[in-house]
Amino acid sequence: MEMDMSLSLANHAESNPLNNRMKMGAALVAISFLVLLLGLFNQFYNPILLGIFIIMISAGSLFYTNGLYANTVDGIKNNGVMFQSLTNRGLWAWILGIVLTGFYIILYWYPQYLGLNKNGNTGLVRFFDPLSYLLNGKQASQWFVYGTFYTLAILLMGIKFIRKNRHSKYQVFRTVSVMFFQTAFAFLIPEFLESLSADKAYFSKDVKNMWPLNIYFTDQWNIDGMLKGGNLGAFMLVMGIGMIFIISPILTYFYGKRWYCSWVCGCGGLAETAGDPFRQLSDKSLKAWKVERWLIHTILALVTVITVAVLYTMFYDNPSSYWLNKKSFSILVIVFFAIITSIVLLKRKTIFKDFDKKAFIIALSVMGFTVLCLINILMSNGRNVLFLDAGILRQGYGFFIASVFSGVIGVGFYPIMGSRVWCRFGCPMAAILGLQQKLFSRFRITTNGSQCISCGNCSTYCEMGIDVRSYAQKGQDIVRSSCVGCGVCSSVCPRGVLKLENGPIKTKKLQGPIQYVNGAFEVTE
Amino acid sequence: MSKKVIIIGNGIAGITCARHIRKQSIFDITVISSESKYFYSRTALMYIYMGHMKHEHTKPYEDSFWENNRINLVQAHVEQISSADNNIQLNDGTNLNYDFLVIATGSKSNKFGWPGQDLQGVQGLYNLQDLQTMEQHTKDIKHAVVVGGGLIGIETVEMLLSRNITVSFLIRERSFWDTVLPDEESRMINKIIQHHKVDLQLGTELKEIKSHNGAKVTSVITGNGEEINCGFVALTVGVSPNISFINNSGVETDRGVLIDHNFRTNIKNIFAIGDCAQFKTPLDGRKPLEQVWYTxxxxxxxxxxxxxxxxxxxxxxxxxxxxxxxxLEYQTYGLVLAQKADNEDWFWWQDKKGEKGIRILWDKNTLSFKGINAFGIRLRHEICNDWLNDKTPVNTVVHQLRKANFDPEFFKGYEKEFAAAFNHQNILIKN
Incomplete structure (x- = not known):
């Protein structure tokens, strides 16, 4: 029998009426957007008005949060999630999705409509000039406006998430962490450093935003910027490389990819805070898992090929400008890939245990493609990757992956496809950390004997679309490359079945499904 | 030759049986249910009503799973079993033959002959159809009455509150679930129920259910003669085996279908499992009927x-x-009953805020660990099971409780406080 209660229940809004604090909060937020609209239509330019906007939207959001959660008991608050229009792909969800998508399109490709103008901003960008002058001494750009919105969203929705999950210290700490890294590392510190080196060429100053999530790290202008950027530039270059090859594998070994994806990352930060109401919309089907494996690893291969091509071109065109030249760089690349390939081939039995042949084929095809492209690059003048110019490829990646996928689809489609679409299907950083997590990390989610009642809360609220229940009901540990360790499955479990752990691994539980059979725990399959 | 297995009932027992037969054989497997075509988790019914999940989320396997594993699903009601002919009749007139028959039909909600118990808006909560009628009959109502203080009762209260319907909760016993839980635990839950502004009426029975127009319920009369106006009544006074269709089949029944320890009924090729099965001779310390998920x-x-x-x-x-x-989460390992036996002793500890509680039970003579009740904390099943197997001294368990901690990271530890309180009160067994 098919039964969709959310359709048979047209509207539950009246059974959960807004209280006064929520109404007041909503009103303040609405008015703050009106103020913004006035700015967009060139009505007011006044630092005080910008201040009023920020205070009003913050106060409104806090009032709303307070009204929503103040008189509730500590615990899980998912009542009505499947009935509400906003969280169940109803009308409000589509409206919000279209507004967000539209905003991203304007932001990426038509920033002039936001008022961006090198000879003096107007509109919305002008509205944020005062804050920009305060932080970095320059006029605002569309990216500054975006960064401000982004940080505000993580902070305000972060507070809401903390109130909602106040019973769980794990959730509280994790959220404080993403709020801190966004505000300090992604927003304030880079802006501040920018103001100190205003005379030097621009380069990325967000330490935590590492390659390949930050694809332009290896672009020539960024490398040149760092090389000419004095101590700070040198620090960013060394840290950037150190993060990729040393720091992130070590942290992932001890804690799993969550140290980054749900504690530090900005994309993850937005997904965990503003995206939290939409986490249940992720696709849990086996088909989606298959698409995920192909897509994310192909993008990782693509980003690798493009990066090598871009760097090779740079060394080719400037034979004596850098420490490396095209020859030493080629050797480095070949050695690196030889090591990776041998590891995969030697350890294939442990790596591909769970989904054996198919995954092995995916891995081999993706790696084969990568190696072919690399040979192609290193044998040509670097401009020729499968007959395409490295620069054009890099631009294509920037357009289709870094903008359309991560921004427009990744965030714009939050209310339709869930909050982690980019992280799950697209992010090459998540792909690398995921491989590390799958291959050598201690992190896993353990399940508690036979207490699972297969209710499905864990799978429903997994933002990465992992069918957590399918492991829990077998008593099997969950070691999935996509798991970002948000801990929500453990929170929503009504029987205390799931726990995120990084302690030394008892190999027993990783051998196969464990069932409580005839009075003992046995490996049953 | 491949044998034919028919399983009546697609709940957790029937489905587990089907899956395990498939793993170990090429038998022809058919699962029949009139409730729903696909297996779903009954334990999640409350979450559908509360809007945490939709019905589709409660299905543990994708719909393609059954075809991929060659398990035939038939949505029909079994009218009769003819054990002499190895054959069953369905409500659409079809006859199906079997080599093995498994009865896994679960339970039905109890009704104890109260006047008005068949009015509209009066029901138990066990299956999908119950959920649908509950959905219909709780629309636009303000107050409901829940009768019976067990697990389904308290879940039904929580469900109704989620829709802003106020609830009177009538419990015959002096305290919530006190036939299963010791006093302190039971009182802890009373408090929570009251904290949610439920009109908790302990020691109160249902006398009569009334209706103004003879169709839909409008009030109930309690044993004290009080009349409570309400638009919905949930009767959650336990469940009993759903086996009425088995009459005249030759299969022996009592309260449930009688089985031996191999789950065979009196007829060699007919088995019974799950809620509807009753052990002819129960295992030591266990009940003849077992109505929980994992059993x-x-x-x-x-x-x-x-x-x-x-x-x-x-x-x-x-x-x-x-x-x-x-x-409030509750876990229990080992058999901790409402009253301890003469050869047992126990110790109850609660934290200052009253949010966590532990009761530990041991054998007075051997001082070995016999069981634990945990409230507001999570314990590791495997470790507790090892302690029970090894008859670990209770003192060791108390001081190694940390090993069994299964709370999420950064949660506040309670073990030291618990051990200190235990030591303070139980100096005699300190060795």
Whole structure:
């Protein structure tokens, strides 16, 4: 029998009426957007008005949060999630999705409509000039406006998430962490450093935003910027490389990819805070898992090929400008890939245990493609990757992956496809950390004997679309490359079945499904 | 030759049995249910009503799973079993033959002959159809009455509150679930129920259910003669085996279908598992009827072994269970009953805020650990099971409780406080 209660229940809004604090909060937020609209239509330019906007939207959001959660008991608050229009792909969800998508399109490709103008901003960008002058001494750009919105969203929705999950210290700490890294590392510190080196060429100053999530790290202008950027530039270059090859594998070994994806990352930060109401919309089907494996690893291969091509071109065109030249760089690349390939081939039995042949084929095809492209690059003048110019490829990646996928689809489609679409299907950083997590990390989610009642809360609220229940009901540990360790499955479990752990691994539980059979725990399959 | 297995009922017991037969054989497997075509988790019914999940989220396997594993699903009602002909009749007139028959029809909600118990808006809560009628009859109502203080009762209260419907909760016993839980635990839950502004009426029975127009319920009369106006009444006074269709089939029944420890009924090729099965001779310390999720799984798995020709006896091991009362999680390992036996002793500890509680039970003579109740904390099943197996001294368990901690990271430890309180009160068993 098919039964969709959310359709048979047209509207539950009246059974959960807004209280006064929520109404007041909503009103303040609405008015703050009106103020913004006035700015967009060139009505007011006044630092005080910008201040009023920020205070009003913050106060409104806090009032709303307070009204929503103040008189509730500590615990899980998912009542009505499947009935509400906003969280169940109803009308409000589509409206919000279209507004967000539209905003991203304007932001990426038509920033002039936001008022961006090198000879003096107007509109919305002008509205944020005062804050920009305060932080970095320059006029605002569309990216500054975006960064401000982004940080505000993580902070305000972060507070809401903390109130909602106040019973769980794990959730509280994790959220404080993403709020801190966004505000300090992604927003304030880079802006501040920018103001100190205003005379030097621009380069990325967000330490935590590492390659390949930050694809332009290896672009020539960024490398040149760092090389000419004095101590700070040198620090960013060394840290950037150190993060990729040393720091992130070590942290992932001890804690799993969550140290980054749900504690530090900005994309993850937005997904965990503003995206939290939409986490249940992720696709849990086996088909989606298959698409995920192909897509994310192909993008990782693509980003690798493009990066090598871009760097090779740079060394080719400037034979004596850098420490490396095209020859030493080629050797480095070949050695690196030889090591990776041998590891995969030697350890294939442990790596591909769970989904054996198919995954092995995916891995081999993706790696084969990568190696072919690399040979192609290193044998040509670097401009020729499968007959395409490295620069054009890099631009294509920037357009289709870094903008359309991560921004427009990744965030714009939050209310339709869930909050982690980019992280799950697209992010090459998540792909690398995921491989590390799958291959050598201690992190896993353990399940508690036979207490699972297969209710499905864990799978429903997994933002990465992992069918957590399918492991829990077998008593099997969950070691999935996509798991970002948000801990929500453990929170929503009504029987205390799931726990995120990084302690030394008892190999027993990783051998196969464990069932409580005839009075003992046995490996049953 | 491939044998034909028919399983009546697609709950956790029937489905587990089907899956395990498939793992170990190429038998032809058919699962029949009139409730729903696909297996879903009954334990999640409350979450559908509360809007945490939709029905589709409660299905543990994708719909393609059954075809991929060659398990035939038939949505029909079984009218009769003809055990002499190895054949069953369905409500659409079809006859199906079997080599093995498994009865896994679960339970139905109890009704004890109250006047008005068949009015509209009066029901139990066990299956999908119950959920649908509850959905219909709780629309636009302000107040409801829940009768019966067990797990389904308190879940029904929580469900109704989620829709802003106020509830009177009538419990015959002096305290919530005090036939199962010791006093302190039971009182802890009373408090939570009252904290949620439920009109909790302990020691109160239902006398009569009334209706102004003879169709839909409008009030109930309690044993004290009080009349409570309400638009919905949930009767959650336990469940009993759903076996009425078995009459005249030759299969022996009592309260449930009678079985031996291999889940065989009196007829060699007919098995019974799950809620509807009743052990002719119960295992030591266990009840003849077992109506929890994991026993359904164990029944199904053990019966499957017997059907494919391996001789397997039911060995359920140490008792364990869990539940959630509003936001308070409960786990128990070993048999901690409402009253301790003469040869047992126990110790109850609660934290200052009253959010966590532990009761530990041991044998007075050997001082070995016999069981634990945990409230507001999570314990590791495997470790507790080891302690029970090893008859670990209670003192060791108290001081190594940290080993069994299964709370999420950064949660506040309670073990030291618990051990200190235990030592303070139990100086005699300190060795």
């Amino acid at each position: 359904g799984k164990l029944h199904g798995e053990t019966a499957a072994k017997n059907i494919v020709g391996l001789n397997a006896e039911y060995l359920p091991g140490h008792w364990f269970n869990s539940a959630k009362f509003f936001d």
